[in-house]
Amino acid sequence: MSNLPLHPEKKAATAASIILAFASVYFFWGLTYTAIRIGAAQMPAQLLAGTRFLIAGAILLGWCRWRGLRLFWPARTMLILSLIGLFLLSGSNVALVYAEKTVPSGLASLVLAVMPLYVALAEMLLPGGEPLPTRGWLGMALGFAGLAALVWPSLRTGLAGDRTRLIAIGVLLAGALAWTVGSILSRHARLPVTALWPRPGKC
Secondary structure, eight states: OOOOOSSOOOOOOOHHHHHHHHHHIIIIIHHHHHHHHHHHTTSOHHHHHHHHHHHHHHHHHHHHHHTTBOOOOOHHHHHHHHHHHIIIIIIHHHHHHHHTTTSOHHHHHHHGGGHHHHHHHHHHHSTTOOOOOHHHHHHHHHHHHHHHHHHHHHHHHHHTTOHHHHHHHHHHHHHHHHHHHHHHHHHHSOOSOOSSOOOBOOO
């Protein structure tokens, strides 16, 4: 069993590491949309999304097992983790794969940019939520306006008769909502396990 510390010592991030982190996110996350677009043309949405996370899950579980990290938790914790996975991975990603059968990958990524707006509104409306300052409202308004301007040509095409694309955009918005629910649930669940450093223990 690993003796890794629960909270490894934090080191100050350098400018180069920050730039590299952002570049990695832009490259790998952006590439995901293109890969999904290619795969969606060949496979059903559920099969493609399920295969993707089955492989990823097997690799991650194998790594955790190799490091001696705990895999099984009490029933309540496992249930909450399952719900988070259901919203974040099943709901959101199946919606994305389904939509990318119709819409280009660039448009799909733009529509899903609505997620921060969803999260900000949800956190504000929840009991004990965090109210947005004036600057936050201004940022949300600018973000929404920019998103609407970018997506409007496709919306106009859909309203003019291309119902398939309009439905796909609606599915993307529903998927963004599922991701938002999963994100908020994971934030407020107070689970004894984190994404990067699960507590060591018996598997």
